Amino acid sequence: MNCDYIIVQAGGKGTRLEHLTINKPKCLVPINNLPMLFHLFRKFPDKKYIIIGDYKYDVLREYLKVFADIQYILINSQGRHGTLSGISDSLKLIPNNKPFMLIWSDLVLSEEFILPESGDYIGISKDFRCRWKYENHQFQEEPSEEHGVAGLFVFSNKQMLGDVPEEGEFVRWLGGKSIIFKELPLYKSKEYGLLSEYKKLEVPKCRPFNQLIIAGDRVTKIGIDQQGQHLARKEKAWYQLIEQVGYTSVPKIYSYEPFTMEKIKGQNIYEYKELPFEQKKSILENIIMEIKKLHSLGKQETDYFSMKEAYITKTFDRLSQVRDLIPFANQDYIVINGRKCKNVYFYQNKLEERLSQLEATEFRLLHGDCTFSNLMLDEHHRPILLDPRGYFGFTKYYGDAAYDWAKLYYSLVGNYDQFNIKNFNLSFVEGEVELRIASNGWEALEAQFFKLLGNEVTERQIKLIHAVIWLSLTTYAWEDYDSICGAFYNGLYYLEEVL
Known part of the structure; x- marks a missing residue:
C-alpha cells in the first residue's frame, strides 16, 4: 500500500510501566536497545510521522530533535485525555484521499510485518492480551488474545474520521462507526504497556x-x-x-x-560479584597482567591530536548534543547524591585546560574498552579480552595506556556494567538529583588496583579520565533517556573529586 503517513499516539503516561516512565514518556522506554518509537522509525524510515505527545512532552520534543532522523511533526495534546486526544489535529496534516496508519506507540511490530494492500484494516493480536476485541466486524469491550484490538489501524482516507472528538477513548468511539475493517493478524508483534511484559525481555x-x-x-x-x-x-x-x-x-x-x-565458555567479570575478596584480588592481578602484556606488544610516538580528540573534542561534541535534554543543565551547580557539583557546561574552559595537560610518554597497543562487560573468565579462569575499540582519537590500534586503565576503573569503582544493563535508579527530589547504581561488588579493590598499576599512571589522572568517560557516555547511551542523564550526572559527580 502506498501509505506515506503514520500517526503515532505517544501521549500516554505509561503508568503500568511504573518506574520506567518516571522521567520519560512511555514511547521512549527502550525495548531491545531501542526506544519503542524508534522501532517504528527503523521499520519505516521513509514515512512521514505525526507524533502525538502529552506526558513528559518536553522530554519527547528535545529527544526527537537530537536523535530522530526521519520526517516528523510533533503534536502537543496536553490538556486533553484519552487515545482520541491529538488525532483531530493530526488529521489536518494529512492530504485528502491519502491512506494513513494510526498506531499506539507501545506496539512493536514484528520483522515480518508489511503494510497491506489498499483498504481499511485493523491490527489483531494473536499472542498478547488486549482489552478490546474485534470479531465478526464488531467491537466488544472484552479481553482477548486471539481477536484483540492491538492498536494499529489503516484508513484509506481521513474523511472516514471526519467527526472525530477532541478527547476520549478511540476504540470505544470507533465502535460506534459503521466502518468495516479487514483483519490484519499481528503474529510475533508485541505490546509493551505492562511492566510484566518488559521484565520478560532478556x-x-x-x-x-x-x-x-x-x-x-x-x-x-x-x-x-x-x-x-x-x-x-x-x-x-x-x-x-x-x-x-x-x-x-x-x-x-x-x-x-x-x-x-x-x-567463550565463561562469564563476564561483573557476574563474579559474590567471590571472596582474595579470589577477586587474584583475578584483578591477572587482568592487569594481561592488559600490561598487551600494552608491551607495540608502541609508537604520542599523537597529541588524538589525545585532544579522545579526551576533549569527543566529550564536548557529545555534551553539546544533549544539553537541552538534561534537567538542571542550565544551572551553574547541580546537587547530585548530596554533593554540590560544578556544571561542566559552565566550566568547560577549566576542564579543557586540565585535560590538555594530560601527557603520555608514548602510545601503546590498546584494547580501548576493557570494562568488565568486555572481559570474561574462560573455563580455566583465564582473562579473555573482547570487543576492542581498535582506535584512540585519530590513531589506529595505539593510544594512551591510561585510557585502558581508566576504563577498567570505570567498572571496578564506577560500576559501569550495572549502569549499562539499566540496573540503576534516577530520580529528582526537590531540585536535586539522586542516582543509585547497583554495585558490581569490586569497589573494595580500588587501593589494590592503584598498587598494581605502580608508577604507570597517577591516581588523579585515572580519576580525571574516568569522569570524562562518563560524560562521553551521554550520547553513546542514546537509546535510553535515563542513561543519558545518569551518565552526565555521574560524570559531574566524579569530576568534582578531581577539579
Whole structure:
C-alpha cells in the first residue's frame, strides 16, 4: 500500500510501566536497545510521522530533535485525555484521499510485518492480551488474545474520521462507526504497556548497532547500521593485528566475513560479584597482567591530536548534543547524591585546560574498552579480552595506556556494567538529583588496583579520565533517556573529586 503517513499516539503516561516512565514518556522506554518509537522509525524510515505527545512532552520534543532522523511533526495534546486526544489535529496534516496508519506507540511490530494492500484494516493480536476485541466486524469491550484490538489501524482516507472528538477513548468511539475493517493478524508483534511484559525481555548483550547470532560454540557479530559497520571494520583490523603480534588472550577468530569467533565458555567479570575478596584480588592481578602484556606488544610516538580528540573534542561534541535534554543543565551547580557539583557546561574552559595537560610518554597497543562487560573468565579462569575499540582519537590500534586503565576503573569503582544493563535508579527530589547504581561488588579493590598499576599512571589522572568517560557516555547511551542523564550526572559527580 502506498501509505506515506503514520500517526503515532505517544501521549500516554505509561503508568503500568511504573518506574520506567518516571522521567520519560512511555514511547521512549527502550525495548531491545531501542526506544519503542524508534522501532517504528527503523521499520519505516521513509514515512512521514505525526507524533502525538502529552506526558513528559518536553522530554519527547528535545529527544526527537537530537536523535530522530526521519520526517516528523510533533503534536502537543496536553490538556486533553484519552487515545482520541491529538488525532483531530493530526488529521489536518494529512492530504485528502491519502491512506494513513494510526498506531499506539507501545506496539512493536514484528520483522515480518508489511503494510497491506489498499483498504481499511485493523491490527489483531494473536499472542498478547488486549482489552478490546474485534470479531465478526464488531467491537466488544472484552479481553482477548486471539481477536484483540492491538492498536494499529489503516484508513484509506481521513474523511472516514471526519467527526472525530477532541478527547476520549478511540476504540470505544470507533465502535460506534459503521466502518468495516479487514483483519490484519499481528503474529510475533508485541505490546509493551505492562511492566510484566518488559521484565520478560532478556538483557541486551550488544549495542543497538550490533546483532549477535549464537550457533553452538560460535558467535557471529553483524553491524546492522552504518555506525555498527564502521566500528566492525576497526574491530576486525585490531584482531588481525593482535594475531600478527601473537597475543592470545582473545577469542579465536574463525572468519572475518562473516565476522565469526569462538564463544567463550565463561562469564563476564561483573557476574563474579559474590567471590571472596582474595579470589577477586587474584583475578584483578591477572587482568592487569594481561592488559600490561598487551600494552608491551607495540608502541609508537604520542599523537597529541588524538589525545585532544579522545579526551576533549569527543566529550564536548557529545555534551553539546544533549544539553537541552538534561534537567538542571542550565544551572551553574547541580546537587547530585548530596554533593554540590560544578556544571561542566559552565566550566568547560577549566576542564579543557586540565585535560590538555594530560601527557603520555608514548602510545601503546590498546584494547580501548576493557570494562568488565568486555572481559570474561574462560573455563580455566583465564582473562579473555573482547570487543576492542581498535582506535584512540585519530590513531589506529595505539593510544594512551591510561585510557585502558581508566576504563577498567570505570567498572571496578564506577560500576559501569550495572549502569549499562539499566540496573540503576534516577530520580529528582526537590531540585536535586539522586542516582543509585547497583554495585558490581569490586569497589573494595580500588587501593589494590592503584598498587598494581605502580608508577604507570597517577591516581588523579585515572580519576580525571574516568569522569570524562562518563560524560562521553551521554550520547553513546542514546537509546535510553535515563542513561543519558545518569551518565552526565555521574560524570559531574566524579569530576568534582578531581577539579
